Amino acid sequence: MKVIDIQGLKKSFTGKRMQRVEALKGIDLQVGRGEVFGFLGPNGAGKSTTIKSLMGLIRPTAGTVRLNGIDVHDPASRRSVGYLPENPAFYEYLSAQEYLTFVGRAFGMVPQRVKERGEQSLRRLDLWEARSRPIRGYSKGMVQRLGVAQALLHDPDIYIMDEPMSGLDPLGRALVKEIIRELRGEGKCVFFSTHITADVEAVCDRVGVIVNGALRMVERVDRIMAEGITGYLLRSRSPAGEREQIVTVDHLSDLLSRLKEEGQTVTLVEPVRKNLEQFFLDIVKGG
Amino acid sequence: MTSILLITLKGIFRDRVFQGIMVMALLFLFIPTIGSLSMRQVTELSITLSLSLISFILLLLAVFLGGTSLWKDIEKRYTFSVLGLPLSRTSYILGRFMGNALFLCLTALFLGVITLLVILWAKGLYPPSRPVRWDNMMIAVLFDTLKYLLLVSVAFFFSSVSTSFFLPIFGTISVYLVGNASQEVYDYLHSGSQAVKVLPGMVVKAASLLYYLIPNLAAFDYKLQAVYGLDIAGRGMALTVLYWVIYTTIMLALTAVIYERREMK
Amino acid sequence: MKPFAFTLILILAYLAVIIPFADYQRTRPVVEKMGYVPTPQVLKFVSADHKGVTAAALILKSMMYFGAIVEPQFNTLKVPPDYQSMYGTLAAAVKLDPYNMDAYYFAQSFLVWDVHEVKAANAMLEYGMKYRKWDFMLPLFAGFNSAYFLKDYSKAAQYYKRAGELSGAELFVNLAGRYLWQSGRTEQAIAYLTMMEKGAGNEAVRRSFRIRLQAFREVRRLEEARDRFRAAEGRAPKSLEELIRWGALTPIPRDPYGGRFYLEPDGQVATTSKFTHALGAARKP
Incomplete structure (x- = not known):
């Protein structure tokens, strides 16, 4: 009940x-x-x-x-x-x-x-x-x-x-x-x-x-x-220095394997999402 | 219901209403002096003044406490917090009424005792020509109290249908005035006097209808009997008490029914 | 500092005004007026269940009005009181509180003597008797009015009988019987006024009774001198002056109303003031 x-x-x-x-x-x-x-x-x-x-x-x-x-x-x-x-x-x-x-x-x-x-x-x-x-x-x-x-x-x-x-x-x-x-x-x-x-x-x-x-x-x-994830923030380190890039959800695995091939170390993967406020505004305006 | 009753009573005392009554009760000290202005009836005048003063104070309480009790809770948004509790609105109304009623009774008791002392004092200063009937005095105060309790229920009824305090306050004052005169108007209309015969039949019928609808407050007035020590008929008293019970109950029932359906926006 | 200074200035201004203001208010001529009294029907409605107090207030109002006129000028009444309004006010009062003795008492004190509205007075007393069934004063007043003013002795006897039954006092029983016929009008008036003066609680009313009583005592003194003259000389005196010369009147009688006593052709003692302030004062040289 x-x-x-x-x-x-x-x-x-x-x-x-x-x-x-x-x-x-x-x-x-x-x-x-x-x-x-x-x-x-x-x-x-x-x-x-x-x-x-x-x-x-x-x-x-x-x-x-x-x-x-x-x-x-x-x-x-x-x-x-x-x-x-x-x-x-x-x-x-x-x-x-x-x-x-x-x-x-x-x-x-x-x-x-x-x-x-x-x-x-x-x-x-x-x-x-x-x-x-x-x-x-x-x-x-x-x-x-x-x-x-x-x-x-x-x-x-x-x-x-x-x-x-x-x-x-x-x-x-x-x-x-x-x-x-x-x-x-x-x-x-x-x-x-x-x-x-x-x-x-x-x-x-x-x-x-x-x-x-x-x-x-x-x-x-x-x-x-979870649904609101639009991409990922990825930070990697190589002898050349540190580097940040944003990839879409679809390309994350491709990028990860490429980086591995290039011998870079991935130090951070962070989801980039639409926050609830954006979500809420979309719903209100969508109506 | 008792919880509402207790906080109602507490609220009245915290608003220093009783202190106000004490100040007004100081007027009682002047009564023997004013009474002595009379030529032949110092004690009688003292009783008249005392009983009227009690009646007046109770009237103020009935109109202003009774007329604002429900309104204030809505105006100050207390209703949301109170009616969100598992209390029925009927028990809220009854608790509020009982709180006001109890305060009115306490005040009447307090002023009644003061009156007895004042009359004893006046009686000592100027012995009256007729013995003072203490039983009649108590009956007069008791019925005055009943009358104003009824008026509180009328004020509650007006509060249940109104969102402002105008209707409860002025409506109650009007009922008080009309209710005291309705008996005389009715008697006059049915006296068969020449002046009545020229009135349209509709007017007479409407006035008679009003007579049965509006509380007959003159019935509760035993002041003259107390002042002049006249005999009071037991049957009249019994009927008046019965009338009071039924009228007040009807008023409260209507108030509860209307209030139950009211939207707390 | 500024609000303080401002308050100080206000207080000083108040002090500067209050003293002359109070002085003026003290010496301002008091014009006590009866004013307008609404009809009893209206009063009944607005006074709701305070009819007793309203009645008492009306009575006090008329007594204060009377007091304010009588007290300062004592027995040289320049402004005749508005008796009609006083009567109207008292009549309204007994409509509100038919038991109020003050109204009957006060109305009786001026209606018969000053306005000579004896019938109106007795009608009011009859109304009161319906309510104050225990009170011997009302029939007593009515009896006196009937006997003294209307000379209706059988009606008076009925009233006196009722007063006697209610009070059990010997005097009224006697009055109801043969005493009424035997006693002269002056004696009756003196007995009645003595009682009224004793009973009056209000100073202005008592004083007015005292003056009247004084006047009647003078009349009685004149009547006694007149009777002695008749007994000694075998004829009635022609005038008051003759009585005075004859030596039966020392000191010379004085009318407290400011009038002058004289003898009617039939030998009755009378006064130019007719026992009222207004006339007495008017005829004063």
């Missing part, structure tokens, strides 16, 4: 002057355990709409959405989900610790466990020193980190994060990426949206590209990387 299961999801809104706007045009997507899924798309493509449908915040016009096999109409579907909203806001009159206590209670955790897990996640997100201060006084990055902390609190199976890296400084981004990698190691399912290709390249197993409310492509990141 795939823990995130979206089938034929459509969503249309009534926009200005009573015009129907089709925000999602039939999305099919499944994500399983131990998988980190990057949801990539330009602004306004439907990333947030999809995530809000997953969280039951908006009602699909058509299609079914299930988390852990439970339809998202049912609040129980969110019992094992850690959700980080886009640009999150938390009751600012509470302190981080009080907020986590509230979240823990909502998930039905026993106080002792809330205390332990709370300390763990606050320390992990570097908020332990600030835990008793009201959220009102937090910086944007701190609020974002608290968002991650409250998603981690009850140790759920599924993590749904809307732009988890936004508003963070480089240190924070690195920390969140590290956490996502750890979660994969623990066999969790992480689904996050972003418009930054480098983040996907760094942590994702699979990536989905959404453009204008339709999924253009869902693919394994390592396969994209």
Whole structure:
């Protein structure tokens, strides 16, 4: 069973002057355990709409959405989900610790466990020193980190994060990426949206590209990387000196044998590839 | 639900609403002085002023807390983080309502105790011509509290259909004014007076319909009975409590139904 | 430094203005006006469940208006109070809170004596009796009005009987019976005014009762002198001056309203002020 299961999801809104706007045009997507899924798309493509449908915040016009096999109409579907909203806001009159206590209670955790897990996640997100201060006084990055902390609190199976890296400084981004990698190691399912290709390249197993409310492509990141190889950079040394050249994939073996014949030593072979960003741009523009 | 209730209560206290009430409660200290301006009914005037002050403070709380409670969560984007938790929207609404209701009850209790002290004081200064009916005073405060709880549920209902705070706040104030007058308008329309007969039948019918739709808040007003120590009919009280339970439940149910279907964009 | 200097200048400017401002406000002639009072229907609507307070506010407003006119000028009332507006305000007040005793008490204090609207006063008292069923004061007022002003003794007797039943006091029972016929009007008025003066909590109202009481005590002194004269001389005195010359009146009676006492042709004591400030002041030389 795939823990995130979206089938034929459509969503249309009534926009200005009573015009129907089709925000999602039939999305099919499944994500399983131990998988980190990057949801990539330009602004306004439907990333947030999809995530809000997953969280039951908006009602699909058509299609079914299930988390852990439970339809998202049912609040129980969110019992094992850690959700980080886009640009999150938390009751600012509470302190981080009080907020986590509230979240823990909502998930039905026993106080002792809330205390332990709370300390763990606050320390992990570097908020332990600030835990008793009201959220009102937090910086944007701190609020974002608290968002991650409250998603981690009850140790759920599924993590749904809307732009988890936004508003963070480089240190924070690195920390969140590290956490996502750890979660994969623990066999969790992480689904996050972003418009930054480098983040996907760094942590994702699979990536989905959404453009204008339709999924253009869902693919394994390592396969994209493999398919994206356009040639190789080759460095060789001979008594005459060092030399670098680029060859296409087809000519690599020919070149290698020629160099061997010439008595040169190959010191480096590096694939030259289209990066994910280029790949992404091609897809977006191609549509 | 209790988790929402607790943070609602915490939020109200953290927003220093209670301190505001304490400041307003200082007005109670002036009541015996103002009461002494009366010629023949110092204690009566003191009771009138105290009960009206309680009623006024509770009105402010009902309108401004009740009217902004749901709106603020949407406006400040708290709904995304809260409704992303495994809580049903109904329990969120009920938790919010209970939090506001509990605060209103605590305030009424606090102000009620202050009133008792103030009346004791005024009574000591100027002995009243009629004995003070403490039971009536408590009934008046209790029914005032019920009335404003009902008004909070009305404010919640308006919040569920509106995206701004205008409808909840001004709608609730209008319901408060109309709800206090509806009984008199109804009585007048059915008094068979000559002035009524010239009105088109549609107007009378529409007014009668409104009378049954709009909460009858005048029924909760036991201030005169408390001030002048008049007898209160038990049947009337029982019916009013029943009416309150049903009306408030309907309002909350409608709010929950509408809120369940609402899109959190 | 700049914001500090600016604040300092503002504070100095404030000090420079506040003293003359306060001085002016202190000496500014107070024009207490009754102003416009909306109809009871409108008041009922806007005061929602604060009708009791609105009623009390209306009553206080009319009492303060009355106080502001009566207090500083004491018994030389140059501006006659706007009694019609006062009555309108009080009538609105009892529509909002039919139990408010202050309204009935205050209305009674000027309606009958100063405006001579005895019927309006009794109608208002009747309205109040429907609500304040326990209160003996309302029938007592109505009884006095009926007997003293309207000379409707049977109606008065009914009111006094009711007052007697409610209070259990001997006096009202007596008033309801034969005492009413025997006692003179002046005696009745003095008994009634003494009670009213004692009961008044508001200083301006009490003072107005005290002045009236003083006037009636003077009348009683005149009446007693007139009766002594008649007993001794076997005829009625022709004028007040004759009584004074005869030596039965020391000191010479003085009308606290500023009027002048005289004897009617039928021997009744009367005054040019008719017991109101306005007339008394107007006729003053």
